[in-house]
Amino acid sequence: MEPARIDFIVMFSIATAVMLLLALSIILFVIFYQKRILSEQLKRQLLEAGYQQKMLEAALESQEKERSRLASDLHDSVGAMLSTIRLTLHPVVKAGNGQPLDQTKQLLDETIETVRRISRDLLPASLERFGLSHAVQEMCERINMSGIIEVQLSESGHKIEMDKKREVMVYRIIQEMINNAIRHSKASLLKVQLVWTETLDIIIQDNGQGFDYEGFKDHHNASKAGLGLYSIETRVSLLGAKLDYSTVFPKGSQFTVKVPTAA
């Protein structure tokens, strides 16, 4: 084999190998660069999501504190003052025997009851003292007594102790769902089920007119309204829970929330 030929083949092979290596390195660079940038973006997104979650938690916590302060102010000052007024009015009513005073006393009784109810709604004392199940039961009984709607509460499974903060959030979700059903569903019967398994499953079913959940969400996201639903979804996300909605239109709707019992 002549040297010139060998030289050519060697040079040709080296040049082709260099070109091939360059091409491969460009391809590999593109793949790894994209992966690296995407993983950095993902990390940043996770950090942002974590920060937002903390902000939401802080906002809800301060909301609960504010509610608690308002509830105790209403109960301890306004409620107490109203009760004092009622006591001082009592002898006057007895002595005067007049109808306007009787009406005033009745109005005062109603006001005292309203203040108590608002105070209870703001922070149910039973939730702090006896836990979630008892507080939900009390809420359902109160609604039943009001006669607006019939609420049937059932509970099954073995109760699992939950963190107080989580219990408050779960309570608020149930409260908001029941309020939504009362306000919008035009239902006559509301079934509330608490199923304790590895998770706490809250099933709220009504026999109302049902509604287009996705449509409602889209519409209200666009108009930045629907605060009730937004607050439910916020709490659900903070609890790491899962919210499902199903409708049997036009015969009612059902919300299911699966809440992990531990954070």
Place this chain on the structure above:
Amino acid sequence: MTIEFVKNLSNYSQWLGSFLIAFLVFRKYSSCSKEIKIIGIVALVSIIFQSMQNFSLHFLNMLYLNAIGDCYVYLESLLLFTFYYLLFVNNRIARFLVVVAAITSSSIYVLVNVGDPSYPWYAVLSSTEGALLILFSVMLFFKLVKDLPQENLLDMPVFWINAAVLFFYSCTFMLSLTMDYIAQILRNDFTIFWTFHNFLRACFCMVICIGIWKARKLNNQSNDKSNKQHSIG
């Protein structure tokens, strides 16, 4: 195993590669994107010109016809430039460069036919095509990196096709440059070099097939999604 056998094997494997691309594209031509359609046409042109070359070699007992080879290289370059023109959306400079490249190729092709026949036109034509396509494939990779698509690059058909172009034209660039030298000085080794070219071309076709397969997969997924949306609605 003789050199002749390996040469034939490489020849048929690249033919098979082109056939596979054309089959995959033309089987569902209407559902393919414009870029994939162009690649299908490149494969079809390749099959036609290879068949013409083989026909002239075997049945007419003629030697390799430069006119067929030159015409094929020119057509292939125009089609691949069109492919890049379609991909450089919203990039006027890149599109302008592609147009300039097409004009350059056309000018060289005119010179091939009217210029001095002793001049190594094939080397000029094919190495210019190779250099320009390498440039465009690098530019497209740069665009991909800049745009930063969220999906996995390996699932993108364009990535595979562009990688195939970069790989093939980088590997054959030296061969294109020295083709006339090999044909004249190393006449006995020409078959070996051309066999090497053909095997690379077969690999190029296989990588493009992966891209078309990915495109098919993406197409099926989007069809499934739209079907599901219909059933919900």
